[in-house]
Amino acid sequence: MTAVQSQLDALNFDNKFVRELPEDPKSTNKRRQVYKSCFSRVRPVECSAPKFIAHAKEVSEMLDLGEEILDKAAFAGVFSGKDQLPGMDSFAMCYGGHQFGNWAGQLGDGRAINLGEVVNKAGQRWTLQLKGAGPTPYSRMGDGFAVLRSSIREFLCSEAMYHLGVPTTRALSLVETGDPVMRDMFYDGRAKNEPGAVVCRVAPSFVRFGSFQIFGARNEHEELKALADYTIKTDFPQLGEPSEAVYAKWFEEICVKTAELVIHWMRVGFVHGVLNTDNMSILGLTIDYGPYGWLDNYDAMWTPNTTDKSNRRYRYGAQPEIALWNLVQLATALTPLAKKGVFESGLEAYGEAFNSGWKTMMAQKLGFKNFDEQTDDHILKELQSILQIVETDMTIFFRKLADFNVFDESMTTTDQLLAPLLEAYYIETELSGENRNRIANWLRIYKFRGAQDGGTVEERRERMNRVNPKYVLRNYLAQEAIELAEKGDYSRIHKLLEIMRKPYEEQSKNEEFAKKRPDWARDKPGCSTLSCSS
Ligand code: AMP
Ligand code: MG
Secondary structure, three states: OOOOHHOOOOEOOOHHHHHHOOOOOOOOOOOOOOOOEEEEOOOOOOOOOOOEEEHHHHHHHHOOOOOOOOOOOHHHHHHHOOOOOOOOEEEOOOEEEEEEEEEEEEOOOOOEEEEEEEEOOOOEEEEEEEEOEEEOEEEEEEOOEEHHHHHHHHHHHHHHHHHOOOEEOOOEEEEEEEEEEEOOOOOOOEEEEEEEEEEEEEEOOOOOOOHHHHHHHHHOHHHHHHHHHHHHHHEEEHHOOOOOOHHHHHHHHHHHHHHHHHHHHHHHHHOOOOOOHHHHHHHOOOOOOOOEEOEEEOOOOOOOOOHHHOOOOOOHHHHHHHHHHHHHHHHHHHHHHOOOOOHHHHHHHHHHHHHHHHHHHHHHHHHOOOOOOOHHHHHHHHHHHEEEEEHEHHHHHHHHOOOOOOOOEEEEEOOHEEEEEEHEEEHHOOOOOOHHHHHHHHHHHHHHHHHHHHOOHHHHHHHOOEEEEEEEEOOHHHHHHHHHHHHHOHHHHHHHHHHOOOOOOHHHHHHHHHOOOHHHOOOOOOOOOOOOOO
């Protein structure tokens, strides 16, 4: 036996989802409606020339594969979907969803194929899922494939989010397939071939709100109950045996986890871009990295998704209310499981968890020890304004705020107050007149409030730097890595992966990756806005 086989042999498959849940009785891999089923068995396409690009060592370790990939060719064969390992039992999941506020019926894994579940030595269960490995019965109009640019974005962002402490699906690997994929990136009739790629995503479960909605919408109550009971027993075992009271408690947990997730997105300036109910994880993970983006300049109205440009349903500032809207849809789908009104407590729990969690998070970003209702409501409200009256880089603003010496009583003039923050501003000339005074006034109040907490400059900085990242996967950074990779140079992918491992640390050699968005990237596709074409 070669070293490679023995390395991949460490994957201990135990495919509980397919073993315990209702399966599509038909086995044809044709686009169709699939009723009364959680999944369809399907094999990935055998691509022609799989090529290893990158892997996340933390994820391979988590799966007991060790840090390094010993035989990259063999690894690429398996994680492109070309080769199967003993114990794999591949399948695509059935789900529905609301897209942009409208019920869209059956969606499902149209280009995701689960390879199976691995139980590691620590007893954790991880589902391995390939994105872009070919069509399934749920592919609708799509081809089942994914292009290199969107796969790089998913691979890097999943891991960047993990290291930022944001709940997320993980990414084991990024592999090129060697096969072209035709995409019309701008939806303007100029379709062209792009390199195809596959990301292997990893999560305890890929079940979505839409996984329950499809059964609710079709009145398939037996299957609804089967999936709910399965999810509770597998992913929420602490809740005990499913019952009406347990369903209510379970939904409450989903609501609280979702609130916590959105608070993290707001903290780091992440905009998901497509918060359809099929893109909401039942575990409160960030899932389905498509036309997502990071705020460079703080703008609550911003969305990266060009498809959503006119309504901006999924803009940064709307994420908290959209998550709640999505939870209401989930509650509606779960209604057949319990008496009317049972799920209301969960929706209330969302409101409470979000409101108190958001305040705590914002207080932490500002370096306050606690949120003080007396003063901080006003401070936060005015902060929302001063961040938007002039173009202000969100990440740099909060990071620099840690250098602002709230204890220095000699710091009183507008120039002195603004000096530590100048780097965060995009357009110098905007920082004048009324704007300048308003920001300085906020800083005066902030300084007074900050000093009340006591302590030292160093303590404050240390506390703030733990929640305010220095490095985020700015849209233009990912785009630069993509353009290099499309020319065959993968080095920037590796470099970004390395930098994003320590987003809260100062990395003196990588200062250039912490700079604000350069002017050339302001309106460039990929750097500012993205289409859903991926
Ligand atoms: P998304 O907005 O990326 O979450 O996708 C919505 C639905 O479209 C999901 O059911 C996806 O599986 C499906 N889908 C997206 N892209 C493709 C594709 N290239 N081929 C097949 N299905 C796709
Ligand atoms: Mg999706």
